[in-house]
Amino acid sequence: MKKLLTTSFSILCIHTLSVSAQADESQSTLLNMEQKQALVGEAKTNIMSLAGALTATLKQGIKADGHAASVNLCNLQAPAITKASSAEGGLTEWTVSRTSLKLRSPANAPDDWVKNIMNNFEQRKANGENAKNIAHTEVREGRFFLVKAIPTKAGCLACHGANVASDVKAKLAELYPNDKATGFEVGDIRGVFVASKEL
Numbered sequence: 001m002k003k004l005l006t007t008s009f010s011i012l013c014i015h016t017l018s019v020s021a022q023a024d025e026s027q028s029t030l031l032n033m034e035q036k037q038a039l040v041g042e043a044k045t046n047i048m049s050l051a052g053a054l055t056a057t058l059k060q061g062i063k064a065d066g067h068a069a070s071v072n073l074c075n076l077q078a079p080a081i082t083k084a085s086s087a088e089g090g091l092t093e094w095t096v097s098r099t100s101l102k103l104r105s106p107a108n109a110p111d112d113w114v115k116n117i118m119n120n121f122e123q124r125k126a127n128g129e130n131a132k133n134i135a136h137t138e139v140r141e142g143r144f145f146l147v148k149a150i151p152t153k154a155g156c157l158a159c160h161g162a163n164v165a166s167d168v169k170a171k172l173a174e175l176y177p178n179d180k181a182t183g184f185e186v187g188d189i190r191g192v193f194v195a196s197k198e199l
Contacts, residue, residue: 031139040137043146043195046094050085050193054078067158068167075175079107093197098150100191104172104181113140114194117147121189125149131189145196152188160184 031039057077061070087095099110101118110118121134131151138145152160159168162183172179184190 031144036137039144039197040146042197043094043144044148046085046092046096047146047148047193047195049092050082050096050098053081053085057081066167067165068171071159071168071171071175075105094195095197096193096195098191098193100181102180102183102191104176104179106178110194114147114192118189118192121147121149121192125189131187134189139199143196143198145194148193148195149189150191150193152184152186152190154186156184156190157186160190 054074058070058074061073082097083089085092085096087093097108099108099114099118101110101115101122103109117136120136121131124134125131131149134149136145136147138147158164159172160181160183162185164172164182172182181190
């Protein structure tokens with residue numbers, strides 16, 4: 001248990017948010033490098049704020065009651081935490097969310113263009129890029145977007161791996177009957193953060 005608690009945790013396993021962002025042509029005409037770097041820095045800060053809040057909640061649940069109980073805690077609190085850490089909470093201009101090609105919650109379903117980026121991320125990983133470094137920036141409809149891969153770490157496997165414990169599996173089936181977010185291995189891209197801000 002202590003080993004699990006010292007790694008990244010099951011629902012949200014965050015690695016250093018280093019960015020190897022790819023800019024499209026439309027973005028390069030709108031933003032100079034200094035502006036882009038500033039926006040990427042802001043986006044990373046807001047992603048880390050959400051990640052930290054989710055991880056702290058998850059860590060508390062695991063320490064108190066184990067992984068199965070932490071699934072319930074995340075189910076109840078993650079939407080509110082996401083809202084509070086995003087523009088809806090009133091403390092930032094950034095909108096931050098999570099999504100995946102293998103969803104746990106249907107409420108986190110990606111837009112088609114984000115799904116295309118995630119498919120591209122999988123190809124980049126297959127070509128040898130480390131998931132922790134995979135990111136994409138884009139200007140779309142007057143907003144700056146950073147899409148950042150979430151790498152799977154060892155601590156994630158308790159709730160997202162191929163051999164999930166029976167009590168965790170039962171809780172996932174109860175709370176997320178259409179869960180697809182298992183079967184991951186260390187180093188896989190488990191999903192992405194999407195951070196955006198109006199320009």
